[in-house]
Amino acid sequence: MGLFGLGKKKGLVGLDIGSAAVKAVELKTGGKGGAEYQLVNIGVEPLPPEAIVDGAIMDSGAVIDAIQRLFQQQKIKTGDVAVGVSGNAVIVKKISLPQMSAEELSESIHWEAEQYIPFDIQDVAIDYEVIDGGGGGNMDVLLVACKKDKISDYTSVISQAGKTPSIVDVDVFALQNCYEINYGSDPGRVIALLNVGASVMNINIVKGGTSVFNRDIAVGGNQYTDAIQKDLNLSFEQAESLKRGGRVEGAAVENLPPILQGVSENIALEVQKTFDFFKATSQEDRIDRVFLSGGTSKVHGLRELIAERFDAGVEIMNPFNNVTYNPRDFDPDFIAEVGPSAAIAVGLAVRRMGDR
Numbered sequence: 377m378g379l380f381g382l383g384k385k386k387g388l389v390g391l392d393i394g395s396a397a398v399k400a401v402e403l404k405t406g407g408k409g410g411a412e413y414q415l416v417n418i419g420v421e422p423l424p425p426e427a428i429v430d431g432a433i434m435d436s437g438a439v440i441d442a443i444q445r446l447f448q449q450q451k452i453k454t455g456d457v458a459v460g461v462s463g464n465a466v467i468v469k470k471i472s473l474p475q476m477s478a479e480e481l482s483e484s485i486h487w488e489a490e491q492y493i494p495f496d497i498q499d500v501a502i503d504y505e506v507i508d509g510g511g512g513g514n515m516d517v518l519l520v521a522c523k524k525d526k527i528s529d530y531t532s533v534i535s536q537a538g539k540t541p542s543i544v545d546v547d548v549f550a551l552q553n554c555y556e557i558n559y560g561s562d563p564g565r566v567i568a569l570l571n572v573g574a575s576v577m578n579i580n581i582v583k584g585g586t587s588v589f590n591r592d593i594a595v596g597g598n599q600y601t602d603a604i605q606k607d608l609n610l611s612f613e614q615a616e617s618l619k620r621g622g623r624v625e626g627a628a629v630e631n632l633p634p635i636l637q638g639v640s641e642n643i644a645l646e647v648q649k650t651f652d653f654f655k656a657t658s659q660e661d662r663i664d665r666v667f668l669s670g671g672t673s674k675v676h677g678l679r680e681l682i683a684e685r686f687d688a689g690v691e692i693m694n695p696f697n698n699v700t701y702n703p704r705d706f707d708p709d710f711i712a713e714v715g716p717s718a719a720i721a722v723g724l725a726v727r728r729m730g731d732r
Contacts, residue, residue, distance in 0.1 A: 388458040388542055389417070390550070390724030391443070393530060395428040396574035396597065396671060397421060398442045399714075401721040402454055408700045412557055413726070415701035419450040420714055425612050430594065431463030431576060433529045436536070443537035457539045458724040462547035462578055462592045465526035467493055467500075469519045470507065481506070481517070493521045501527055501544075507586055518587070520546055543727050547571070548580040548590040550723030555667060557726055558697035561585045565664045568688070570647065571719055572672035574598050577643065578720075579650055581663065589654045593646050597672035600639045607635050619675065633677070640678045644685050651686065662688075669693040669719035695722040 392399040402417035427438040469492050485504050490497045500521040507516045531541035551571050563584040571578040574597040581589040604615035614624045655661055666688050673692055683690040695718050
């Protein structure tokens with residue numbers, strides 16, 4: 377969603393402001409060995425637990441500090457940023473409209489959009505893209521609306537951190553960009569992209585280069601942490617450390633697997649319900665492959681459980697599958713460790729100034 381994209385096609389820093397951490401990725405086009413992109417910069421800066429709640433920035437000071445620290449520590453010189461938004465303030469709908477010219481569409485889109493958006497049309501920023509001509513005198517248009525106050529929450533922390541918010545995108549589309557630059561797009565296959573963050577799971581089901589279904593669900597890694605915290609009577613920090621495979625003195629590690637399993641089942645159930653709904657409401661009756669990303673995708677047992685539930689193979693997405701980097705500048709172990717968490721930031725970094 378290229379709201380406000382101006383200027384020549386220069387590169388941007390993809391900045392994913394998640395509820396557990398802020399991730400920054402900078403790419404340049406053309407990598408070694410014919411790769412499309414090369415990694416220029418990557419960094420992750422954790423956020424305090426309550427800085428962002430349900431996608432709303434509660435402690436803007438903490439977020440501004442994190443952004444500034446990221447840019448300083450990684451010595452990132454580029455000040456133009458692409459940021460993503462997700463959650464219930466964002467609405468993505470495919471609508472069918474009578475065939476019309478680009479001018480007619482831009483004049484009537486607000487009026488058309490009003491019927492599909494449960495918010496006051498004055499309160500939202502709207503963007504759209506014609507997906508295809510449709511048939512029989514109709515055309516399919518992908519309509520994206522986001523509450524203006526949500527956008528300004530995110531753009532203002534970036535501005536206050538001394539950077540320029542050049543593009544506001546939507547997380548599910550950044551995820552799709554990341555998938556496509558790394559794995560290409562196959563016109564016949566239906567691929568489900570699941571990005572499981574700390575508090576939100578972004579789901580985008582794509583066929584060929586088109587998103588055929590997407591949704592954000594309020595489940596994620598924090599639920600594991602909360603369950604461990606409650607069941608083992610630990611602090612948030614201790615529970616978080618156990619979840620990531622660390623050891624905590626006095627905590628019975630053998631109690632961990634059933635706790636993790638219970639939350640994983642809950643997440644798998646949400647995925648199942650989403651897939652069932654997708655199949656019931658679209659022409660597709662199958663999903664060929666599932667790609668998992670997001671920091672939570674690494675939780676022990678989650679991938680296996682989702683693979684068990686669905687006959688599609690499930691693999692962890694590698695956002696650097698087709699992005700080269702110099703091993704002298706970036707430790708391959710760090711890249712492998714941070715990889716799944718960087719999917720949205722990589723998808724944002726692919727954007728260029730002035731994109732649609």
